[in-house]
Amino acid sequence: MLGLLSPQVDLELDEGEQILHYARRHWILLLQRIFIPLVIASLTLGLSAYRAVGGLFFTSDVGPAGRLIDLINLLYFALVIGLTVLWLRRSRQATASKSKSRIPQLVDWLILGGIALLLMMIYFRYQGGRVFYIDPAYARGADLINLLLFTTGIVTIGALIYFTIDWANDFLILTSTRVIYDDRQILVRHVKQEILIENIQQVNLSADSYFAYFLGQLSLWREQALYRMGLRRTPPPEKPTVSYGKLVVGSLSVRRLVFDWAANPAAMQGRINAELGKLRKAQEPELLRQIIEDQVYGNKPPKKGAPPIHVTERKGPLPWLFSTNPEINHQKEEVVWRPYWIFLALAMLRPLALLLMATILLLIANRLELIGAVLSFWIWLPIALGCFGRIIWVREEHEHDKYILTRDKITDVDKRPFGPESSRSAQLDRIQDVSFDVSFVESILGYGDVFIETGGGGGKFTFKHVPDPRNVAATINDYLTDFKKREKERNQKDVLTLLREYHAVQERHGELSDGGRLESLLAAKLAEYTQSELPGQIEREVATRVPPHVRRQLDVSLRRSARRNRIQRGRTES
Structure with a gap:
């Protein structure tokens, strides 16, 4: 069990890439997740063991009567006092807030019920009864109730192990080139998102919990004590930091990485900002040098490659019937998606089923000599033509329902078969949010919907039933990042062009010496x-x-x- 708690970063690194730092979920999150299963497992297994040795509840006349003060009753009295103080405090808060919600009232009634139960238990013990009593004559080792309790406890322990493994496999990783959010859920999913360091815009830390600050203060005191005793070489920080919080890594696009319950988030934030500052310090002069070489001296820099495309071309089961989806034009740097082929197959299935049913019925009628063969053919022919026409219509409709992504815009094309075409476009800089939705069945079949929110009255674009929606969203985000980087370079070139024109005007007016x-x-x-x-x-x-x-x-x-x-x-x- 302890091995599950040790960090296991399993990541495929590029050549020359190194892991610099990583953050995990705080143990408070694990405690929250396993608290209820831990209580259930303890109660069920403890109750089954108690019943197995002959444990009984509320047994009368087994102890001395008239004893009000003993160790157990003192414990019950302490619980009564605690619940009473809690009830009085809640009543005062409810009076001050004047809340009429039913949930606080239900909690108050539960507290009063607990107080009444404890008082009844104290009185029962005063009369000579015992709330818990073991009599070996009533031992029930393997009856139905004990089997149910034991099974419930074992299943709950399995849930505890699953929650622990799930908690231990969540990482926010900083490498020499990127920041990666890695979330593994056994038998469910594996989410992996990443942002290149050069595309990071900001790293925000949100921590508004007093308990997180208190844990950070305790950690600082511990580190200071270790440093004084000589067990720690590096001096501790001067100020305490929060023990856990939420890290949000924003990029030039709308993509962002959100890592809740991060342990020691300030350290991760500082490392990312340090790497970001180091990279920008190295890149900015080089970028300006390339722009000056290009705009002033005419030395064209090498052309930059297209943004990464996370999707791959896939052919349907019948290539002559189902088009490649998506279609990637590397020369134009364009990606075209269509709805998943299974929806075209389902749409074609209806006319094919109608044609098959008509053919079977006509054959049966002809076999029973209800109609002749010639009449059967002339009845079947228009049905067949109509069904094949419908199949062609459906395929044309599917082929011209396209979602196009270029380096400058997204386009939703909807063309009627053999008819007019309507399209809707939005520049990439108008995109405000990119998300996707995948149900359980869709995740098995490999398709889903991608939603793109745009500003400036562009509305919402929906890429319906596209294959591999997760990577579709990632590709759109990378194209958006590339667009914003090119826009920044264009702005810098505009400034340089302005300075060059100003220099030319100064020369014409004789303000510069020859x-x-x-x-x-x-x-x-x-x-x-x-x-x-x-x-x-x-x-x-x-x-x-x-x-x-x-x-x-x-x-x-x-x-x-x-x-x-x-x-x-x-x-x-x-």
Whole structure:
């Protein structure tokens, strides 16, 4: 059992990827999940063992009468006092809030019933009776009630083990490239969601529980004590942190990872933010350098690849009848989904069943000589044509019911067979939420519905009965992330274009000095004037030809030129 509580991170890592940190669910969540099964298992197994050794309840005349104060009665009195205080406190709170809800009233009646039962038990013991009494003559080892109690206890223990394994297999993992939410439920499902570190927008920590803060304070005191005793090398933190809380990792898209009851969430939040800051510090200058190389010097950077597509093309059982779903056009970076093939098969089944029934009935009628063979054929022919026409109609309707995802927008196309077409589109930046819904039967068959909420009056898009809805939603989210990253690059390019145009306007208005023209002007003036005249006359002459705001630059250039002339003249004389 203790082995189930140790962390077992089972994750397929990419080449060069390393696990940096991980967070698990806090033990408080495990305690909440197993509390009721633990109570049931204890009661059922304890009761079956008690009955097996001859345990009885409310047995009269087996003890001394007239004894009001003993250890058991004192315990009952303490419970009566506790329940009475609880009832009085609840009554005062109900009076202050003036609540008329039936649930608090029911709780109050249960508390009063418990008080009355305890008082009856005290009086029963005072009369010489015993609430619990063991008589070996009444031992019932394997009767029907004990078998039911024992079976219930064993099943509940199985539930305890299942809840513990489920709790131990939930992780929020930080690697060198991504953050992964891994949730395994045995025999039910395996949820795995991830966000690349470069796509993370924020990491929020929500913890508003006083008990979580109290546990964090206790943990700080323990770490400080260990540090003072020399059992801990690193110094403990100065301030306490919450022991558990909810971590929400948001991305550039609407996708986010929500990890409730995270143990030591502040540490995980700090590690993710540190990796995010490190990555941004390394990437931002490189991105700006590429944009400047592209926009200023015309050095085109290598084209970036398309966003990842988490779905794969699948062919139906009859490729000539059922189209590939989804269809992936890697050249256009476009994905097209249609409803799952089973719905086309079900729609075709109705006319086929009608045709089969008509054929059987006509054959029976012809065999019984109720109608002739020629008449049977002419009756069967329009039915067959109608059924085949309906099959063609249904297939065309299925083929043109498409959901299209490109790098810029999503489109819902609904085309009537051999008729008009209607479509609805929304830009990816309008998407506000992407979710999916899968029932138990749909999860077995591998299809479901994907819901896309858009803003700006776009309404709600529903991709009905698409295969592998989980990865459909993941692909849409990755396309949305790619769109927002490209939008950010476009904004940076627009700023650089604005600066470049501003520079060109300054040149046209003569607000920028021409380096070549300035050097030729200085050379001519240096040949014209003597060294004694150089500091004053050149400065006045050049100042009339150059805008005032470059005077300082001319000063520096003149001094450098004079220094070079002195050095050159000294070398010539020597």
